Amino acid sequence: MSDPITDQRLLYIHDQLSDEDIQREVDLYGPLTDSVRQLIAATLQTEVGEPDVRRAKALVEEAAAILQERAIPGPYGVRWGASGWKRGWGNAADGVRNAVAPPLTIQTDPDGRTWTDFHLGPQYEGPAGLTHGGVSALILDQVLGDCAVAAGSPGMTGTLTLRYRKPTPLGDLHAEARFDRMDGVKAIVKGHIADAAGICVEAEGIFILPRWAREAAAASTAG
Numbered sequence: 612m613s614d615p616i617t618d619q620r621l622l623y624i625h626d627q628l629s630d631e632d633i634q635r636e637v638d639l640y641g642p643l644t645d646s647v648r649q650l651i652a653a654t655l656q657t658e659v660g661e662p663d664v665r666r667a668k669a670l671v672e673e674a675a676a677i678l679q680e681r682a683i684p685g686p687y688g689v690r691w692g693a694s695g696w697k698r699g700w701g702n703a704a705d706g707v708r709n710a711v712a713p714p715l716t717i718q719t720d721p722d723g724r725t726w727t728d729f730h731l732g733p734q735y736e737g738p739a740g741l742t743h744g745g746v747s748a749l750i751l752d753q754v755l756g757d758c759a760v761a762a763g764s765p766g767m768t769g770t771l772t773l774r775y776r777k778p779t780p781l782g783d784l785h786a787e788a789r790f791d792r793m794d795g796v797k798a799i800v801k802g803h804i805a806d807a808a809g810i811c812v813e814a815e816g817i818f819i820l821p822r823w824a825r826e827a828a829a830a831s832t833a834g
């Protein structure tokens with residue numbers, strides 16, 4: 612039987628790709644992912660006739676078959692190249708190869724604040740015309756998690772508390788986070804999503820490096 616911690620560790624991969632090779636992959640797969648993202652929105656919004664829907668379905672299936680001819684068997688994981696360039700390309704919030712990701716481009720200011728301006732299309736709808744609350748949670752989890760990383764305390768989300776203050780529209784939005792404090796091994800980070808009129812969702816996250824990773828880090832420092 613597989614052990615989830617071992618399985619997770621195996622997906623942190625140092626493959627030593629050069630920056631040039633990684634950039635080539637960004638240039639190749641980034642546009643493919645954008646095309647699939649367009650396809651997702653088009654699938655939702657199309658009003659063409661039945662023959663065109665059937666033709667589109669066959670073309671999509673053909674494209675999927677081409678891509679599946681050679682493919683990894685499971686998740687992408689997190690990979691590092693020779694220079695340390697980190698690729699979480701399967702990440703559901705900001706993965707370069709994940710068409711489900713909005714995607715977010717998260718910036719970090721010199722003072723440690725993380726932020727992103729992003730656009731949510733119709734595929735992220737919950738209540739009519741508004742952002743799905745779970746999508747807001749996805750975005751805040753990532754922006755707050757990256758803020759913990761920037762503060763030098765990377766970790767898994769232990770607890771994420773949200774307060775939905777007013778409905779979040781679809782369209783152009785902003786999210787940001789600031790490191791608040793450490794409480795033992797727990798990094799506490801606060802943030803929000805806002806539209807042009809102000810804050811829609813507030814969040815507080817507790818990020819914890821799992822025990823196995825803390826023990827590995829302590830062992831490498833001791834060694």
Ligand SMILES: CCCCCCCCCCCCCC(=O)SCCNC(=O)CCNC(=O)[C@H](O)C(C)(C)COP(=O)(O)OP(=O)(O)OC[C@H]1O[C@@H](n2cnc3c(N)ncnc32)[C@H](O)[C@@H]1OP(=O)(O)O
Nearest residue numbers: 752753756757765766767768769770795819820821822824
């Ligand atoms: C591996 C590296 C990961 C790096 C990721 C960077 C990605 C960045 C982007 C990320 C964005 C996306 C991110 C995602 O999507 S992360 C995906 C969603 N999160 C998960 O799946 C996490 C699942 N849970 C776990 O893995 C473990 O339970 C964790 C790691 C959370 C703690 O397990 P661990 O065995 O280490 O805990 P411990 O028993 O030694 O306790 C230690 C302390 O923590 C306190 N405590 C325990 N649990 C919780 C809790 N749930 N809330 C609040 N506090 C909690 C506990 O009381 C104690 O406090 P104190 O008594 O000392 O005061």
